[in-house]
């Protein structure tokens with residue numbers, strides 16, 4: 001009894017494909033999330049991102065107010081404008097979250113990341129690495145006869161650029177902190 | 188003056204101070220100190236369930252039928268994991284419940300101790316918030332916070348994990364008045380400019396519709412009252428989601444019936460063709476919207492919701508208003524009245540004419556039979572014989588649930604308890620236990636499918652023990668009917684594992700539990716059987732053997748818009764497009 005006379009063997013395509021193929025462009029936003037520094041709070045934030053399928057490009061967290069026990073979580077994330085709005089609203093729903101700032105839209109902000117890079121080499125390459133480090137204002141915080149560890153601070157793009165230059169010169173390893181960001185101006 | 192007491196005593200004291208009269212629970216090693224305190228007092232009734240999932244659904248039933256938070260007490264490990272389905276159910280349906288779990292002593296956490304589970308980790312995504320309390324001095328404060336968070340803003344489940352040593356240790360008791368609750372304060376007042384704009388839209392709309400949801404009921408009885416006033420004063424049509432039934436009375440003349448996948452034709456058509464949609468406390472769930480890009484294409488949409496994340500999550504709206512439904516409706520009514528109570532009467536007249544034409548389709552028509560009991564007929568008779576009574580209805584999940592929603596009418600909020608968001612089979616029986624606990628003298632009926640009912644049937648033991656005269660109205664089609672329907676429509680009639688084999692004899696089962704049962708097969712006997720069920724002084728299982736292959740209509744197939752609704756035997760070739768097959 002097939003009241004609806006539907007053809008047998010329906011295809012596996014999803015109706016979600018019916019959504020506008022010209023979906024909005026993906027934007028990158030930097031969010032500062034002020035939270036109570038209580039156990040599990042970072043797990044709540046990360047769990048939200050993984051559970052709802054959002055991206056985390058970069059994440060930093062540390063207590064910034066020791067007396068008030070508040071931490072600042074800086075998240076760089078990507079999504080369509082609608083998804084970014086959802087991310088902010090969902091973050092705001094987490095009980096220990098006090099405030100969510102979208103530094104990308106709330107006026108100008110400064111962003112910095114710190115990286116340590118180990119570069120090994122000898123001869124010309126070693127000299128060239130030092131010369132470039134000087135141009136990028138990277139400091140050698142450790143050196144042996146065949147290696148340096150550079151410390152560099154800047155925007156993620158600057159760090160990417162420096163890493164690209166170091167790669168042919170003997171880049172061994174990178175450690176990056178992720179982005180810390182603050183809005184500009186007095187408030 | 189601070190009061191010193193053990194953590195276990197604190198739990199009971201805090202519950203009393205929160206006005207709790209009933210706890211649904213199940214003991215075990217990690218909560219024995221709390222059970223010891225429960226033993227030594229008489230203010231709080233403890234209902235011993237037969238499975239922790241049952242405790243949570245019972246607490247949900249209690250909460251939804253009283254407007255007060257439901258409370259659950261279970262042990263660590265398996266006690267906590269058994270509660271997970273109920274927590275998720277309460278999260279999706281925004282039901283305020285507070286769950287207390289025992290935990291291994293703090294010094295054993297992380298050692299894989301006996302009955303240790305990472306309860307806060309497991310329940311983090313299925314609670315509104317949860318806490319592990321490691322210091323007895325913070326226990327009472329945390330319990331009060333848990334009640335505050337569960338019941339304010341968009342309600343939901345909270346959980347407190349209490350290690351056994353924290354229950355034994357002494358600490359200072361904090362009263363509810365002193366508890367730290369201030370930092371969680373959701374917005375309740377709506378933006379006045381936006382509300383004024385909505386009043387303006389209401390004045391101009393030619394084809395308006397109120398689309399209401401569970402948020403109206405959660406906002407409290409005042410919100411339902413204001414909604415009624417608003418609907419009567421504007422003469423706008425109103426429809427509701429599964430969760431919102433009863434906020435506006437089904438007997439009201441502006442009532443279109445439920446909307447959505449199995450909603451009424453007139454309700455869905457009104458949603459599709461309206462020029463102003465006023466969403467009050469609903470969330471554009473996919474059971475409601477159908478195909479997103481064809482959802483109500485010509486309307487301006489306003490959305491009132493206390494949860495900012497509900498706004499623009501699925502459907503882009505023109506006018507968002509974040510706030511509590513009751514507060515916003517109060518302001519809206521006041522502003523709209525002060526502007527002269529205007530509506531577009533000419534437009535409305537035509538709109539109602541159109542709606543009347545849709546109503547004429549009589550979308551719930553079904554072919555009755557004198558040979559077999561049609562499930563729709565069974566629900567119709569149940570409705571006819573109980574509508575005027577002081578009645579509460581719970582359901583399981585499946586076709587029977589949709590028939591109950593279509594054929595039963597509710598004139599008050601909090602009378603209809605069903606698992607909407609999660610669609611949890613096994614919800615109805617324990618929920619009916621919770622409702623009956625709260626309303627001992629009312630008629631409580633669980634409209635069930637035989638398959639769902641078996642999932643938590645152990646709770647009949649609870650009903651018998653506590654003399655709860657719950658009525659189990661089982662529409663027995665010997666099928667996982669809703670699954671069978673989808674297989675018929677979408678999977679070439681290949682009925683893969685969708686029938687109920689080796690069913691128990693429900694009458695003997697009732698007797699085995701110590702209550703009464705009856706089986707009914709002949710439509711001519713149905714009324715008598717229902718009468719016996721209602722009049723019997725105790726729990727009753729009525730096994731209604733219904734037509735096995737009935738389909739539930741109307742139906743908006745997955746991936747289709749509202750105006751592509753399927754009606755009963757009115758057949759359409761290729762009714763469900765190939766692309767809908769993947770959706771659930």
Ligand SMILES: Cc1ncc(C[n+]2csc(CCOP(=O)(O)OP(=O)(O)O)c2C)c(N)n1
Nearest residue numbers: 585586587610612636637638639667668669
């Ligand atoms: C816990 C759970 N498992 C599986 C499902 C999927 N499911 C939805 S309805 C249904 C069939 C329910 O059968 P029954 O309770 O007899 O109700 P009927 O549809 O026959 O009225 C199933 C298996 C579910 N909703 N919940």
Ligand SMILES: [Mg+2]
Nearest residue numbers: 636637666668
């Ligand atoms: Mg069935």
